[in-house]
Amino acid sequence: MxxxxxxxxxxxxxxxxxxxxxxxxxxxxxxxxxxxxxxxxxxxxxxxxxxxxxxxxxxxxxxxxxxxxxxxxxxxxxxxxxxxxxxxxxxxxxxxxxxxxxxxxxxxxxxxxxxxxxxxxxxxxxxxxxxxxxxxxxxxxxxxxxxxxxxxxxxxxxxxxxxxxxxxxxxxxxxxxxxxxxxxxxxxxxxxxxxxxxxxxxxxxxxxxxxxxxxxxxQNSRPEKVKLTALCFASMEFVGEGKANIALITQDMLKQAGASMEETEGLVEQMRNISGIEISCIMKEDDDRIKVSMRSKTNGDVASIARNFGGGGHKKAAGFTLEVPMEEAKVLVKNAILQQLKSLEG
Known part of the structure; x- marks a missing residue:
């Protein structure tokens, strides 16, 4: 050197x-x-x-x-x-x-x-x-x-x-x-x-x-992560005529599975793998905040969605935090995703 x-x-x-x-x-x-x-x-x-x-x-x-x-x-x-x-x-x-x-x-x-x-x-x-x-x-x-x-x-x-x-x-x-x-x-x-x-x-x-x-x-997942994955995917909702999906991670899910929040890593990418999905989103309940992770597959711009909520990231991988209850947060995120999907049509 x-x-x-x-x-x-x-x-x-x-x-x-x-x-x-x-x-x-x-x-x-x-x-x-x-x-x-x-x-x-x-x-x-x-x-x-x-x-x-x-x-x-x-x-x-x-x-x-x-x-x-x-x-x-x-x-x-x-x-x-x-x-x-x-x-x-x-x-x-x-x-x-x-x-x-x-x-x-x-x-x-x-x-x-x-x-x-x-x-x-x-x-x-x-x-x-x-x-x-x-x-x-x-x-x-x-x-x-x-x-x-x-x-x-x-x-x-x-x-x-x-x-x-x-x-x-x-x-x-x-x-x-x-x-x-x-x-x-x-x-x-x-x-x-x-x-x-x-x-x-x-x-x-x-x-x-x-x-x-x-x-x-x-290739190193704990059984608890597999249980959490099942609970998360069971909460999944398809929106925008099947072009997007939203799933939740709640504190109750973590307790039920015996998993940690760190073990949610990679789940939003698995959701994006579903045929026909352009935008995937996981919303994580963390104390009094909701942490939102988003991914897109081809033309969707999730960074633009994140910026509107004070977050950031890349066009195909972004995130942000909302300080509102899960139900309210989901409505906000769902509407933002639908707007993004609509912009892709034009």
Missing amino acids: VVRSKRSLQNLAWDIKKKENRMKNCSLKEIGNGLLEAKTVLLFPHVQMDGDALGSASAICRALRTMGKQAYILINEVVPANIMFLDDGFCTTDMDILPNPDVCLAVDCSDISRIEGRKTVFFQGTVTMCIDHHVTNEAFADLNFVDRHAASTGEISYRLLQQMEYPMDALSAQALYAAMATDTGNFMYTNTTRETHLIAAALFETGMDHGKIGVEIY
């Missing part, structure tokens, strides 16, 4: 603060140089973390530790069972583990609400950074690298580590491959590009165990 002599993080932070507005976008080189100069780094995957968020953060955290830096992934929730293998002692819930870190890096986060319970710690960083690929990214950090054409933040993370001249190892490659696979539907979604496959091929050169990734993520 080449050691670069660059201006200090303090000077970088001062230059940023002199600007009236935060930087809308920067280069990966600027992100990489900041990480190379840092001694302490906290990484922040988004709440309700998925394979892309945790896989990307894990690969970067491993690289930083290999370089001799203090690095942790700060979370405030349980890691989903199917991606727990990505946490190799990186994740912590200790908000004080690295006081005033040199860099706080948000990973796969489109806006500050995605790290709401940790944002106070995030802004304690001398420099805040964000790497992301969501079209709805709000550039909330000091330095933001947002590539809306990237299929996953895993792709961006790979390019970042290349920029930092990190010699890719098999475990980091597995984390990045998991990130890319989960955000592209195992390379089936239309966001998958030639670049996606080229990066995947490069990761194979490390000798990574891609078979383990498949087993851990897709």
Whole structure:
């Protein structure tokens, strides 16, 4: 690895603060140089973390530790069972583990609400950074690298580590491959590009165990999740002449199945797999809020629906939160879906 002599993080932070507005976008080189100069780094995957968020953060955290830096992934929730293998002692819930870190890096986060319970710690960083690929990214950090054409933040993370001249190892490659696979539907979604496959091929050169990734993520469900899936699908309602479906996850369902909210991951994609469905939606009861996850198959734009409710995401995968009772929330969501379907007719 080449050691670069660059201006200090303090000077970088001062230059940023002199600007009236935060930087809308920067280069990966600027992100990489900041990480190379840092001694302490906290990484922040988004709440309700998925394979892309945790896989990307894990690969970067491993690289930083290999370089001799203090690095942790700060979370405030349980890691989903199917991606727990990505946490190799990186994740912590200790908000004080690295006081005033040199860099706080948000990973796969489109806006500050995605790290709401940790944002106070995030802004304690001398420099805040964000790497992301969501079209709805709000550039909330000091330095933001947002590539809306990237299929996953895993792709961006790979390019970042290349920029930092990190010699890719098999475990980091597995984390990045998991990130890319989960955000592209195992390379089936239309966001998958030639670049996606080229990066995947490069990761194979490390000798990574891609078979383990498949087993851990897709063939590792607890019986309790299967029970929850049955209850969820039993609640499914088809709307818009069978072009959309809406299903519920309630606290009673979780108790009845003995499952956790993290085990709802992937259900909305299964709903989209149904023939004739263009838009699928799962509404999750979480305390006094309803968390809504939406997916589309071809031309439906669920990001536009999410934006109308203060959320965000991609055209084919988005979400938002409603602070109203489930019955009222379902009416709002149903009407929004019907409007989106109607717009596709014209």
